[in-house]
Amino acid sequence: MNDVKPRGRPPSTAAREKALAAAHAILMEEGFGRLTVEAVAARSGVGKATLYRNWTNACELAMAALIDGVPLAQPGGETGLKAALTAQMQALVQAFATTRGRQIAMTLAAADPESEMTRAFRNRVILSSREAGRNLIIEAARCGEVPPPADIDTLLDMVYGPVFYRILAGHQPLNAVFAERLADNAVTILTAARP
Amino acid sequence: MNDVKPRGRPPSTAAREKALAAAHAILMEEGFGRLTVEAVAARSGVGKATLYRNWTNACELAMAALIDGVPLAQPGGETGLKAALTAQMQALVQAFATTRGRQIAMTLAAADPESEMTRAFRNRVILSSREAGRNLIIEAARCGEVPPPADIDTLLDMVYGPVFYRILAGHQPLNAVFAERLADNAVTILTAARP
Amino acid sequence: MNDVKPRGRPPSTAAREKALAAAHAILMEEGFGRLTVEAVAARSGVGKATLYRNWTNACELAMAALIDGVPLAQPGGETGLKAALTAQMQALVQAFATTRGRQIAMTLAAADPESEMTRAFRNRVILSSREAGRNLIIEAARCGEVPPPADIDTLLDMVYGPVFYRILAGHQPLNAVFAERLADNAVTILTAARP
Amino acid sequence: MNDVKPRGRPPSTAAREKALAAAHAILMEEGFGRLTVEAVAARSGVGKATLYRNWTNACELAMAALIDGVPLAQPGGETGLKAALTAQMQALVQAFATTRGRQIAMTLAAADPESEMTRAFRNRVILSSREAGRNLIIEAARCGEVPPPADIDTLLDMVYGPVFYRILAGHQPLNAVFAERLADNAVTILTAARP
DNA sequence: TGCTAAGCGAGACGGTACGTCCAGTCTTTTG
């Protein structure tokens, strides 16, 4: 077993929470560029050393702050793949068509791609909706609503990738119509699979 | 007309070129995080003041350095939309499946979205391939090869967005098969338009 | 002979005058620390190259600007060495108990002591009053009013040095009483010379 | 009382000492003009921020470096005001007839006259010898060696001012004979007081 | 109850880069 009681004062969860709250507030109010370790320390009242004890740099702290609060698409009672996918995409687009969306993209771009925290952030924030979509499609295929997809990963990227593409490039708006069209086209690809 | 001869010493194109070359080298050798104005000045022998006279910050300098050197998809003599699109996507994926790809994504994420330079960078580096794809599709529709697309913007985002999605999230590799599948699915959507 | 007609556009005395005027204004309004070549160029409309053609650096330009305008003690019709010396010292103290006094001290301290311009500045601005005092004393000795001084240079330094000492150290004010006491003590030293 | 324990890491005296030593070395080897904050940081290994935490600019740093190391005139066992004063003046002249003398004058001229550090510098470096001289004279008057001086401040300025005058203007050398003559004249003024 | 280990805030430390200012030089066009 590995539950040897550690000696000494235990790490303070209060400090972690205050730090995350301050980081989140700075991200929303001032943006990723202002999210410095020093600023979080000053705003939260947590010492810099404590921050470095919990996160290796400001970027990881940002990711930790952003992980909480991304609303997971609740299943919903939609009937039919198209309706369910459309609902999920609209929720996603709404969640990312905000300040937070761009902050998330910037954070991910700046993060060390090898880091453990980056992996967790990707899975929890970027790819969780993609996995939800995968489940919808697999379920629909299991029910015989659509044929089993040939390359589901590419398909998923074609549904979820455009959202981040528009956040990054900003050439077109993120809105409900866009979400619907993405879902539509996904179903088109699925059903047009050669029999 | 507004072609009054400017007085004083004209800006040195040599300085600009040296700066861009140094910036490009740093980007490729050390990454976007090391592209500081100071480093470019030191490496290029160009004064910091001259750099600030030409670009407002290191990020714009990075964009300027990245604008040159992105290979535009040459038209190619492919016959048929699917072949042409596949060829273009494979070239794009090859171009971005490198260090440069991630650097470009990071640069764009870090850039001020309102800046003039950012707009130019987006158009020249991120969206130029998208416009090439648009031309391919419009031409195919004009020839009657496919029906005229209902929402070509969403369709284009579904083709080009996934490339940047994979660069950013890194959950799946960028390779030729992926490029082909994207092109395939795009044609599927186009041809499946309601009869 | 050396009067070969110079070819080309003759040096502009107007440029020199504008430069000196601007330098003087900056010295009085903003102080010696703000007297940069760039500031003089900007304020006077004279090109930097022209300034460097006429003065080797900002400090020399400052000295040139300060040379003009120091009021030479007019002989005055005072009778008697003590009265004449007192009058002269009071005029001097009045002239240096201003912004200009401190600027002059700073300029001299910052100047290259070997430079030609520094020598001229010293002679015209710092030492001219000392020479006037020397003349007063020599004249008085010639008239038999006082014995011929043993070491007139030390005596002169004891009269004029304290003025700059107080400017530099600022431990005591420069005023008319001080000027009078200096003159008194000088006469005391002169008359107390052992016969 | 006001002895609240300071929180946080205490300032490092080692850093201060290293900085002062480096500043002093630069002053002596390269002169006041080369005493930049950057140079002190580079030479001492102390961070720039630490320097700015302790001194507001390079000039104050220079003054701090010059304060230490000015040899205070040791009382000496001279008998008689004239001998004592001569000895003190000769020591002073010897101390200032070096590179240091001019550096000190330049530093004082360049300093902000209002600053706390400037005041300390003046008192410790410029005026300390003057106060020593004041004590000699007061003591001699107390012993009945000379009459009590009418205006001791002016007298002191006439003794010590000429030293800085010669440093600044450089029209005459600083040497032992000059020191002796200053002391002589001072005693002459003192003893010639109205009977 | 006291000991001891570890986390805590605060804040100074050596650094790196920032963006600005100015020095002094060089290269244009204008008078």
Added chain:
DNA sequence: CAAAAGACTGGACGTACCGTCTCGCTTAGCA
């Protein structure tokens, strides 16, 4: 051909954060 205009390299400025390191003070489990 000199003056003016102004861009150039170079270097110091003073600031902001970085990530590390003492400090003195909790806050716990262990003795």
